Amino acid sequence: MAGYISIKNLQKYYGTFHALKGIDLEIAQGEVVCVIGPSGSGKSTLIRCINRLEPFSNDSAITVDGVPVVPGRSLAKVRAEVGMVFQNFNLFPHLTVRENIMLAPRRVRGTPRAEAQGLADRLLARVGLSEQGDKYPSGLSGGQQQRVAIARALAMEPQVLLFDEPTSALDPEMVGEVLDVMRDLARTGVTMVVVTHEMGFARQVADRVIFMDGGAVVEAAPPETLFSAPVEQRTRNFLHAVLDH
Amino acid sequence: MDLFETFLNFDVLARTWPMLVKGLWLTLKLGVASILAGLVLGLILCLTRLYAIAPLRWLTRAYIDIFRSIPLLVLLIVVYYALPFVGVRLSAFVSAMAALTLVSGAYTAEIFRAGIEAVPKGQFEASAALGLNHRQTMTDVILPQSIRVVIPPLTNNSINVIKDTALASVVAMPDLLKQATQAQALTANPTPLIGAAAIYLAFLLPAVLLVSRLERRMNRGQV
Numbered sequence: 001m002a003g004y005i006s007i008k009n010l011q012k013y014y015g016t017f018h019a020l021k022g023i024d025l026e027i028a029q030g031e032v033v034c035v036i037g038p039s040g041s042g043k044s045t046l047i048r049c050i051n052r053l054e055p056f057s058n059d060s061a062i063t064v065d066g067v068p069v070v071p072g073r074s075l076a077k078v079r080a081e082v083g084m085v086f087q088n089f090n091l092f093p094h095l096t097v098r099e100n101i102m103l104a105p106r107r108v109r110g111t112p113r114a115e116a117q118g119l120a121d122r123l124l125a126r127v128g129l130s131e132q133g134d135k136y137p138s139g140l141s142g143g144q145q146q147r148v149a150i151a152r153a154l155a156m157e158p159q160v161l162l163f164d165e166p167t168s169a170l171d172p173e174m175v176g177e178v179l180d181v182m183r184d185l186a187r188t189g190v191t192m193v194v195v196t197h198e199m200g201f202a203r204q205v206a207d208r209v210i211f212m213d214g215g216a217v218v219e220a221a222p223p224e225t226l227f228s229a230p231v232e233q234r235t236r237n238f239l240h241a242v243l244d245h
Numbered sequence: 246m247d248l249f250e251t252f253l254n255f256d257v258l259a260r261t262w263p264m265l266v267k268g269l270w271l272t273l274k275l276g277v278a279s280i281l282a283g284l285v286l287g288l289i290l291c292l293t294r295l296y297a298i299a300p301l302r303w304l305t306r307a308y309i310d311i312f313r314s315i316p317l318l319v320l321l322i323v324v325y326y327a328l329p330f331v332g333v334r335l336s337a338f339v340s341a342m343a344a345l346t347l348v349s350g351a352y353t354a355e356i357f358r359a360g361i362e363a364v365p366k367g368q369f370e371a372s373a374a375l376g377l378n379h380r381q382t383m384t385d386v387i388l389p390q391s392i393r394v395v396i397p398p399l400t401n402n403s404i405n406v407i408k409d410t411a412l413a414s415v416v417a418m419p420d421l422l423k424q425a426t427q428a429q430a431l432t433a434n435p436t437p438l439i440g441a442a443a444i445y446l447a448f449l450l451p452a453v454l455l456v457s458r459l460e461r462r463m464n465r466g467q468v
Contacts, residue, residue: 053370080376090371094389103385104375156375 004029008061021215032192034202037212043195047162051082083153087165089145091137098133123151143174163194211235254436261428261437268424276407279345287353312351320344325416341413356398360391397459
C-alpha cells in the first residue's frame with residue numbers, strides 16, 4: 001500500500017558521489033518518523049528530496065498525498081502542503097517575527113493582512129512567544145528563533161512537517177524548549193519526518209525510527225524494537241557509539 | 246606674476262559664475278539621469294545573467310564584460326561620431342547619457358549580482374520550502390537583504406558616473422567642464438577651471454567620505 005509520503009527507488013548523486021542508493025520508504029498520514037544515522041549517511045539529503053530542495057534523478061519517484069514531487073505546478077502544490085524547519089532556522093532577518101510568519105500565507109494563499117496577523121499571533125502563542133512578535137530574529141535566542149521557524153512553517157497549515165536537525169545548532173540549554181514544541185506537534189496528527197541526533201526524543205515520540213548509513217536505509221522499526229533489539233550490526237555499532245557514554 | 250591674480254581671480258570668477266552654474270546644472274542632470282537609467286539596466290542585466298535561459302545568460306555576460314572593458318571615451322565617440330554614418334544621429338546629451346548608462350549598467354549588474362550572492366543559500370531554501378515562487382522570493386526575501394550590501398558599491402559607482410560626465414565636453418556638450426574651458430578662453434584666465442574643480446570636489450568629496458563610512462560600518466557588521 002502506498003503511504004501518504006511515498007518514496008520509490010530514490011537515487012541521488014552529487015557529481016560522482018552516490019549520496020542516496022535507492023531508498024524505498026512509505027510513511028503513513030499522521031506518522032512520526034525519526035531518521036537517525038552518522039553524519040554523511042544521507043539523512044538530510046533524504047528529507048530535502050521530499051520537497052525537492054534537492055533535485056533527484058528521473059527514475060526515482062516521490063509522491064506526497066498522491067501528488068508527484070516534480071518541477072512545475074505539482075511541486076508548488078507539494079511545497080504548500082509540506083512545511084520545513086532547518087538546522088540554521090533560516091528566518092528572514094529583515095522582517096519582524098510576526099512578518100516572518102505572515103509572509104507565506106499572504107503571498108501564497110492570498111490571506112488578508114488582518115487575518116494573517118491573527119494567525120501569526122495565535123501561532124506565536126502556541127510556541128510560547130506571544131510577546132516577541134514585533135522583534136527581529138536577531139533579537140531572539142537560538143531556541144526562540146527555532147520556535148519562530150516552527151510557527152512560520154505551521155502558518156501554511158501543512159499536512160507534513162520536515163525537520164532537518166532542528167536542535168543541532170542550539171546551545172544545549174535551549175534544546176528542550178524546541179523538543180517540547182515538537183512533542184506537542186506530534187500529538188496533533190500532523191505527519192512528521194525528523195532528522196535528529198536526539199535519541200531520547202526519537203525513543204519517546206517516534207512511531208518509527210529509521211537508521212541510515214552510507215546512503216541507504218539499514219533498519220526501520222518502532223523505537224522500542226530499534227533501540228533495544230536492533231537486528232543489524234551497523235545499527236548496533238551506531239547506537240553503542242551514541243548511547244553508551 | 247601674482248599667483249592669486251592668475252588662479253584665484255575673484256573678479257573673473259564672479260563674471261563667469263553664471264556659466265559655471267549653467268554647466269553644473271547640465272552635469273547634474275546628465276549624471277542623475279544616467280545613474281537612474283543605469284540602475285534599471287543593471288537590475289535587468291543582473292537578473293537575466295543569473296536566472297534566464299542559458300543563451301540569454303551568455304549574451305548578458307558578454308555584454309557586461311565588454312562594457313566594463315571599453316574605455317568610456319571611446320564608446321562616447323563611437324556613439325556621437327560614428328553612429329551618424331548609419332543614420333543614427335543623437336544629440337550630445339543623449340549620446341553622453343547612452344554611453345554612461347551602457348557602462349554604468351554593466352558595473353551595476355555586477356554589484357547587484359554580488360549583493361544577491363551575498364544572501365545565504367538558506368534564505369532561498371526557506372522561501373522555496375514555504376511555497377514562494379521565484380518572483381516572490383526575489384522581491385520579498387532576497388532583494389531587500391541585498392540592498393544593504395550593495396549601497397556602498399552603488400554609491401561608489403554613482404560617484405564614478407558623475408565624474409565621467411566630464412567626458413561629455415568632448416562631444417561639445419556644455420557641461421560644467423566645457424563651460425569652464427569656454428569661460429577660460431573668454432577671460433584668458435584659468436580661474437574658471439579652478440572654480441569648476443572646486444565645484445566637482447564640493448559635490449563628490451562628501452560622497453566619497455560617505456562611502457568610506459558605510460564601508461567601515463559594513464565591515465563592523467552593523468548594517
